[in-house]
Amino acid sequence: MSIAILYEQAETDELGIKLTAKELGVDLVQIPFRKLLVSIGNMGIDIRNRNKTYHDLIESVDVVLNRAQSKNRRLYAARILETLDKKVLNPFSVEHTCFSKLWTLLKFWKSGVPIPKTMYVPLDSHEPRKDGGVVHNEEEIACLMQQTLGDKEIVIKPDAGSHGKEVRRARNLKDLLMILEETEPSISNPIGFLAQEMVEKWFYDLRVIVAKERGKEPYCHPRALARGGFRDFRTNTYLGNMVFDVDLPISLQNVAVRCGEAVGEQTEAWVLALDGMPIVGDDEFFDKADIQARLDRLVPLFERIKEIKRDQSKLHDFSSWNSRLENAFEDYMNSEAYQKIRSIIQESVRRHKVLFHEANSCPEFWEQTRLIAGANLAVLLFKCARSLLNDAGGSQFVDKA
Numbered sequence: 001m002s003i004a005i006l007y008e009q010a011e012t013d014e015l016g017i018k019l020t021a022k023e024l025g026v027d028l029v030q031i032p033f034r035k036l037l038v039s040i041g042n043m044g045i046d047i048r049n050r051n052k053t054y055h056d057l058i059e060s061v062d063v064v065l066n067r068a069q070s071k072n073r074r075l076y077a078a079r080i081l082e083t084l085d086k087k088v089l090n091p092f093s094v095e096h097t098c099f100s101k102l103w104t105l106l107k108f109w110k111s112g113v114p115i116p117k118t119m120y121v122p123l124d125s126h127e128p129r130k131d132g133g134v135v136h137n138e139e140e141i142a143c144l145m146q147q148t149l150g151d152k153e154i155v156i157k158p159d160a161g162s163h164g165k166e167v168r169r170a171r172n173l174k175d176l177l178m179i180l181e182e183t184e185p186s187i188s189n190p191i192g193f194l195a196q197e198m199v200e201k202w203f204y205d206l207r208v209i210v211a212k213e214r215g216k217e218p219y220c221h222p223r224a225l226a227r228g229g230f231r232d233f234r235t236n237t238y239l240g241n242m243v244f245d246v247d248l249p250i251s252l253q254n255v256a257v258r259c260g261e262a263v264g265e266q267t268e269a270w271v272l273a274l275d276g277m278p279i280v281g282d283d284e285f286f287d288k289a290d291i292q293a294r295l296d297r298l299v300p301l302f303e304r305i306k307e308i309k310r311d312q313s314k315l316h317d318f319s320s321w322n323s324r325l326e327n328a329f330e331d332y333m334n335s336e337a338y339q340k341i342r343s344i345i346q347e348s349v350r351r352h353k354v355l356f357h358e359a360n361s362c363p364e365f366w367e368q369t370r371l372i373a374g375a376n377l378a379v380l381l382f383k384c385a386r387s388l389l390n391d392a393g394g395s396q397f398v399d400k401a
Contacts, residue, residue: 016366210260273363
């Protein structure tokens with residue numbers, strides 16, 4: 001019985017998965033998907049690069065961890081692997097749902113999970129005519145948006161986007177028309193875009209981990225990653241936010257599990273990261289200036305973490321690099337400013353409702369989710385992979401986690 005990892009290039013998460021495999025005694029097979037070509041025909045299928053065929057290697061494995069970073073390539077990889085009768089984490093149906101924010105929200109809504117009010121716009125804001133002219137739909141779309149979502153602030157986002165890219169905020173009709181005029185079809189926005197009611201971020205949002213092993217009930221990791229900062233209305237550490245840990249109330253864990261079940265449906269095993277926004281409204285029970293002052297005091301400690309993360313020595317001495325990263329995070333989390341902000345977030349999560357709005361099938365985890373929230377997705381991935389091996393004689397490693 002064997003497990004493989006499919007990836008485009010070995011980033012920190014993939015290096016962490018390989019390190020975890022070594023610690024668990026897993027002989028992990030590697031499939032460098034971005035460097036391969038897939039050919040099919042009446043004579044069969046071949047997967048190869050210029051010098052080597054990977055078809056026999058793939059035939060020899062039972063479960064594949066699909067860690068391609070591109071949403072599109074993950075979809076294609078999952079479909080190819082499942083056609084070859086391989087078990088895949090995450091399976092194609094899960095990747096298909098996570099590819100689209102709309103598809104994810106539809107699953108949440110059907111399962112009764114609270115979501116932000118959302119409008120799908122299946123047409124381009126401006127379309128070329130055969131005679132060379134342009135049909136402008138901006139005003140009609142803007143009016144429909146305001147009729148549906150109200151004349152308050154509206155968020156426009158690409159349906160298949162990630163990392164907060166191309167997410168824009170319209171404060172009024174003028175902003176809305178300008179954004180619509182600039183919206184073009186793209187790889188992350190191929191067939192329409194989404195408009196959502198503005199859920200005002202106080203100063204943080206949540207990244208929650210849920211998983212399911214074959215034969216077991218879905219599970220929500222009890223500690224979440226909170227991404228905090230006033231720098232941007234969007235929610236992503238790529239945009240400069242700091243990170244904090246927060247313990248989730250059981251009621252919120254249960255909602256997260258429902259989200260995971262909605263995306264995973266009847267599939268046997270999956271690992272997902274959910275994005276949630278607390279609805280704080282006017283209940284900002286702690287002074288913004290005080291929070292900002294504490295965030296400012298954390299900057300030097302967090303800059304040290306970012307400096308280590310940029311250090312490319314991890315490519316040739318990952319173990320030493322990882323130790324330095326862990327020490328830097330420990331200093332950051334032990335600071336008084338961190339502990340105070342954490343307590344504010346903890347109180348907010350206790351008293352405020354959370355809206356889940358997205359599911360990620362290939363989340364980054366080694367640097368922040370693992371060290372802040374204590375969720376090592378590498379271990380979860382191997383547990384789920386092991387569960388899929390159970391029908392063929394069980395796992396090849398002892399669970400040391």
